[in-house]
Amino acid sequence: MANKEIEYNFKSKNFLILGGSGLIGSALIRKLANFKAKSITNLDLRKYNHTYKFYNYINFDFNKIVNFKKFIDKTFKNKKIDVMINTLYPKFENWGQSSFNHISYENFSSHIKINSDSFFWSSKIIADKMKKNKSGSIILMNSIYGIRGQYLSAYKNTEIKENMTYPIVKGAMSNHVRQMASFYGKDNVRINSICSGGIQGLNSMTDKTLSKKFLKNYNLRCPLKRLANTDEVVDAILFLSSNSASYITGINLPIDGGWTAV
Numbered sequence: 001m002a003n004k005e006i007e008y009n010f011k012s013k014n015f016l017i018l019g020g021s022g023l024i025g026s027a028l029i030r031k032l033a034n035f036k037a038k039s040i041t042n043l044d045l046r047k048y049n050h051t052y053k054f055y056n057y058i059n060f061d062f063n064k065i066v067n068f069k070k071f072i073d074k075t076f077k078n079k080k081i082d083v084m085i086n087t088l089y090p091k092f093e094n095w096g097q098s099s100f101n102h103i104s105y106e107n108f109s110s111h112i113k114i115n116s117d118s119f120f121w122s123s124k125i126i127a128d129k130m131k132k133n134k135s136g137s138i139i140l141m142n143s144i145y146g147i148r149g150q151y152l153s154a155y156k157n158t159e160i161k162e163n164m165t166y167p168i169v170k171g172a173m174s175n176h177v178r179q180m181a182s183f184y185g186k187d188n189v190r191i192n193s194i195c196s197g198g199i200q201g202l203n204s205m206t207d208k209t210l211s212k213k214f215l216k217n218y219n220l221r222c223p224l225k226r227l228a229n230t231d232e233v234v235d236a237i238l239f240l241s242s243n244s245a246s247y248i249t250g251i252n253l254p255i256d257g258g259w260t261a262v
């Protein structure tokens, strides 16, 4: 279970969260508020409210990435970005039709583009900004499917189908992290990703909780025999954000109950 004993000092760190209104992002914001982060800025299409005095929600659509640099330069004109965490899940209405047998070219290419814009181009813009301060940490939400192909037996006789695009964008993310770490290391900008296994909560493909059948199939394959909880994923993000991880860059860290070990 998630470790409740670690105390981080985030009082001097400004956090920028992309997609902070979702399952993982909102759990992250609640923890950062508990740790009294210097400031937390959340960019998302959907609003997420929090009473923390130094929390700020701004509506931003990553489908309009051409405006991102200008927007960041203006919003952070007088403020450093110490840590950027990307918990976006960019998708369009036809995301559920992304299995090899049903996907259209339009579906495929639009999802490749929006994931590339949301994760790869945005992190380049932020790293360039951090470079000027000679410090920064970037953490991207990746997946076990950024390391492995999908395990089709988990989907057998369930509501979930395999997805052609997801492992492509997450696999590319793993090497984007390595390449960014290679290029921005000299500027003391670190970049890492979290390769999470399935997390308890609503399934973002179906907007429903995962069925018993899926869980049974998943647990058979997973050494710890269960899904992750959001705290376990968020705690790993906090560690990579902190000064305790000052010599860690270019890794894709599995938080997966051993899924990628077997």
Ligand SMILES: NC(=O)c1ccc[n+]([C@@H]2O[C@H](COP(=O)([O-])OP(=O)(O)OC[C@H]3O[C@@H](n4cnc5c(N)ncnc54)[C@H](O)[C@@H]3O)[C@@H](O)[C@H]2O)c1
Pocket (backbone or CB within 6 Å): 019, 020, 021, 022, 023, 024, 025, 043, 044, 045, 046, 060, 061, 062, 063, 087, 088, 089, 090, 091, 141, 142, 143, 144, 195, 196, 197, 198, 199, 200, 204
């Ligand atoms: N939930 C899981 O089981 C799980 C497992 C492994 C990896 N992940 C990864 O973690 C990340 C976050 O997952 P989640 O479950 O918290 O997702 P989520 O759907 O709960 O949250 C994603 C957020 O992104 C926002 N968003 C989507 N498109 C946007 C756009 N164009 N502009 C601005 N905001 C936009 C949504 O409004 C939402 O608040 C994803 O990248 C996902 O692949 C999730």
